Amino acid sequence: MRQMLVVYRRELGAYFKTPIAYIFVPLFVSVLALFVFKIDLFFELNRADMRNFFRYVPYFVMVFAPAITMRLWAEELRSGTAELLMTLPFHSWELVVGKFLAAWTILALTLLCTLGAAAAIAYAGDPDWAPIIGGYLGALFMGSVFIALGAFVSSFTKDQVVALLVSLVAGFFLCVVLSEYFPMWFGIRDTNFARVIEQIGVRSHYVSIERGVLSLRDFVYFATCTAFLLALNVFRVQARRY
Amino acid sequence: MSLGPASGPAAGAAPLISVTELHKSYGATRAVDGVSFQVARGQIRGFLGPNGAGKSTTIKIITGYLAADAGSVRVAGIDVAEEPIEARKRIGYLPESLPLYQEMRVDEYLQFIAKSRRMERRGAAQRIAEVMALLGLERMKKRLTGSLSKGYRQRLGLAQAILHDPDILILDEPTNGLDPQQIIEIRALLVRLAATKAILFSTHILQEISAVCSQIMIIRDGRLVADGTPAELAAAPGSERDWEIVISGTEEMPYADLDALGIGTPAGSDLAEGGRVYRFRRASELDIAVLGGRVTRTGRRLIEARRATRTLEQVYLELMGVGAKGAA
Ligand SMILES: Nc1ncnc2c1ncn2[C@@H]1O[C@H](COP(=O)(O)OP(=O)(O)O)[C@@H](O)[C@H]1O
Ligand SMILES: [Mg+2]
Numbered sequence: 041m042r043q044m045l046v047v048y049r050r051e052l053g054a055y056f057k058t059p060i061a062y063i064f065v066p067l068f069v070s071v072l073a074l075f076v077f078k079i080d081l082f083f084e085l086n087r088a089d090m091r092n093f094f095r096y097v098p099y100f101v102m103v104f105a106p107a108i109t110m111r112l113w114a115e116e117l118r119s120g121t122a123e124l125l126m127t128l129p130f131h132s133w134e135l136v137v138g139k140f141l142a143a144w145t146i147l148a149l150t151l152l153c154t155l156g157a158a159a160a161i162a163y164a165g166d167p168d169w170a171p172i173i174g175g176y177l178g179a180l181f182m183g184s185v186f187i188a189l190g191a192f193v194s195s196f197t198k199d200q201v202v203a204l205l206v207s208l209v210a211g212f213f214l215c216v217v218l219s220e221y222f223p224m225w226f227g228i229r230d231t232n233f234a235r236v237i238e239q240i241g242v243r244s245h246y247v248s249i250e251r252g253v254l255s256l257r258d259f260v261y262f263a264t265c266t267a268f269l270l271a272l273n274v275f276r277v278q279a280r281r282y
Numbered sequence: 283m284s285l286g287p288a289s290g291p292a293a294g295a296a297p298l299i300s301v302t303e304l305h306k307s308y309g310a311t312r313a314v315d316g317v318s319f320q321v322a323r324g325q326i327r328g329f330l331g332p333n334g335a336g337k338s339t340t341i342k343i344i345t346g347y348l349a350a351d352a353g354s355v356r357v358a359g360i361d362v363a364e365e366p367i368e369a370r371k372r373i374g375y376l377p378e379s380l381p382l383y384q385e386m387r388v389d390e391y392l393q394f395i396a397k398s399r400r401m402e403r404r405g406a407a408q409r410i411a412e413v414m415a416l417l418g419l420e421r422m423k424k425r426l427t428g429s430l431s432k433g434y435r436q437r438l439g440l441a442q443a444i445l446h447d448p449d450i451l452i453l454d455e456p457t458n459g460l461d462p463q464q465i466i467e468i469r470a471l472l473v474r475l476a477a478t479k480a481i482l483f484s485t486h487i488l489q490e491i492s493a494v495c496s497q498i499m500i501i502r503d504g505r506l507v508a509d510g511t512p513a514e515l516a517a518a519p520g521s522e523r524d525w526e527i528v529i530s531g532t533e534e535m536p537y538a539d540l541d542a543l544g545i546g547t548p549a550g551s552d553l554a555e556g557g558r559v560y561r562f563r564r565a566s567e568l569d570i571a572v573l574g575g576r577v578t579r580t581g582r583r584l585i586e587a588r589r590a591t592r593t594l595e596q597v598y599l600e601l602m603g604v605g606a607k608g609a610a
Contacts, residue, residue, distance in 0.1 A: 043398070043400070046394070046398055050383070053386075054383070057385040057386070058385050119379075119384070120377065120380065121381040121382070121383055122381075123347050123377045123381055124375075126346070126347055127345045127346055127370055127375050128395075129367045129370045129371045129398070129400070130367075281346075281348050282348075282349050
C-alpha cells in the first residue's frame with residue numbers, strides 16, 4: 041500500500057510537471073462549458089438541473105481519458121524508465137494501481153473544475169441536488185472504466201499517439217457501439233441480443249445515473265469493469281518479461 | 283591482482299550472483315545461449331563483448347526485467363524468478379538506457395528512489411546527501427535530470443544504483459559516453475565499492491575492463507568464450523607458447539627461407555630494431571641454438587628470441603575471430 045502511494049505520487053507529480061494537466065484540463069472544461077451553456081442551456085435556462093451537462097459528459101470522458109492515460113506506460117517504455125521501475129522492488133499491482141489512481145485523480149480534478157456550472161445553476165434556481173451529486177459520482181465511476189482501459193492500452197506500445205488512437209477506438213466501442221444505437225442501426229431492437237449488447241456497454245449504465253436514478257447495479261458494473269481492466273494490465277506488465 | 287576471489291571478506295561463502303545455464307531468445311535470435319558464471323563478494327567481474335553479444339540481455343535477466351527461457355539466477359541465494367521482490371532489494375542496477383525521469387529534479391529523483399527502496403525518511407535524506415557528495419552531484423541538486431550533461435546523467439544513474447548500499451551492483455556499460463577523466467573517477471569508485479560488494483559490469487571497450495576487473499568473461503553470440511583472471515586469459519591455451527624472434531633484414535623473409543627455420547608459419551611480422559620481428563606459436567620447446575644456426579644458413583642473423591605474453595587485446599581479437607587465429 042505504501043509502495044503503491046510512492047508510484048501514485050510520482051505519477052501525479054509528472055502530470056503537473058509536464059504540460060499535460062495545463063493543456064488538457066482547461067481544454068476539457070472550456071469545451072464542455074461551451075457545449076452546455078451556449079448550445080443547450082441557452083434554450084432551457086429556466087430548468088434548474090444539469091441534465092444536459094451530464095448528457096455530454098460520457099462522450100467527453102471517452103475522449104479525455106485516453107489523452108491523460110496515453111503516457112502512463114508508453115512514456116516509460118519509450119524513455120527506458122520502465123526498466124528502472126520494473127527492477128525496483130515494486131509488485132506489478134502497485135505500479136498498475138498507482139498509475140491508474142493518478143490518472144483518475146486528474147479526471148476527478150477536472151470534473152471538480154466544472155462545479156462552477158453547478159454553482160451557476162444553484163444561483164439560477166433551486167435545483168434538486170440528488171441527481172447532480174449522482175451525476176458527478178456516475179461520471180467519476182464511468183471515467184474509471186475509461187482510465188483503466190487507456191492505461192491497459194498504453195502498456196502495449198512505446199508510442200503515445202498509438203496509445204491515444206487505440207484507446208479512443210476502444211472507448212468508442214465500449215460507449216457508443218455497445219449501446220442502444222447498435223441494435224438500432226441493425227434493426228434488431230428489443231431482441232434479447234440487443235439487451236445484452238446494451239448491458240455490456242457503458243452507456244446504458246450511465247444513462248440511469250444521468251436520469252438521477254442512482255442504482256447500485258450500475259456502480260457494481262463500473263467497478264467490475266475497472267477491476268477487470270486493471271487485472272489485465274497487471275497480467276500485461278508481468279507478461280512483458282517473456 | 284589484489285582483488286582476487288580470496289581477498290574478499292566472505293571468501294569461500296556462497297557467491298552473491300550465481301547464473302546457471304541461461305538461455306534467452308527473441309524470436310529466432312538467440313541472444314543468450316547457455317551462459318553460466320558466478321560473482322563473489324569482493325569481486326569486480328568484467329563482462330566484455332561486442333555490441334549485440336548478449337550482455338544486456340543477460341543483465342536484464344539477472345535484474346528481473348526479463349524472464350529467462352531456461353536456466354536460473356540466484357542473487358544472495360535468492361532465486362530471482364521465485365522471489366523477485368526480495369532479489370531486487372539486494373541489487374543496485376544501472377541500466378544501459380539511463381532511466382531518468384526528465385521532469386524531476388536530481389534530488390527529487392533520488393528521493394523517489396529512496397522511497398521505492400523503502401528507506402526511512404531521515405536515513406534517506408542523509409544517504410542522498412552522502413551519495414551526491416560521493417559522485418559530485420551537489421551542485422546539480424536542483425537541476426532537472428533532463429537538462430544534465432551525459433557525464434552527470436551517468437553519475438546520477440550510478441547514484442541511484444548505490445543509494446540503498448546493495449550487496450550486488452550491476453552496471454550495464456557504466457562508462458558509456460564519459461570522457462577519460464570521468465572514466466578514471468568511476469573506476470576508482472568501483473574499486474572502492476568492490477571491497478564489500480559483488481560487482482558485475484559490462485562494456486564493449488576492452489581497456490575499461492583490464493584496469494579494474496579481477497575476473498573477466500568474454501561473450502560472443504550469446505556464449506561465453508573466455509572466463510578467468512586477466513593473467514589466465516593472457517596465457518596461451520594449453521601448453522602452447524607464443525614466441526617472438528627478431529631476425530636481421532628489413533625485408534620479410536621469403537617463404538622458402540622461413541620454412542627452413544622449422545618453426546611453422548609465423549602469425550605475422552613487423553619491423554623491429556635491427557631487423558624484423560616474427561611472431562609464432564608452438565607447443566614444443568624452442569632450441570635457440572639450433573634456430574640460430576638455421577637463420578645463419580639463410581644468410582641472416584638471429585638477434586633475439588623471446589617468449590611473448592599476449593595482451594588482452596590480442597586475446598580478445600583472437601576470440602572474436604579477427605587477426606592471427608586463421609594464420610597459425
Ligand atoms: N527487445 C529485443 N527484441 C529483439 N531482439 C533483441 C532485443 N534486445 C536485444 N535483441 C537482440 O539480442 C542480441 C543481444 O542483444 P544485447 O543483449 O542487447 O547485446 P549487448 O548488450 O551485448 O550489446 C542482439 O542480436 C540484439 O539484436
Ligand atoms: Mg548492451
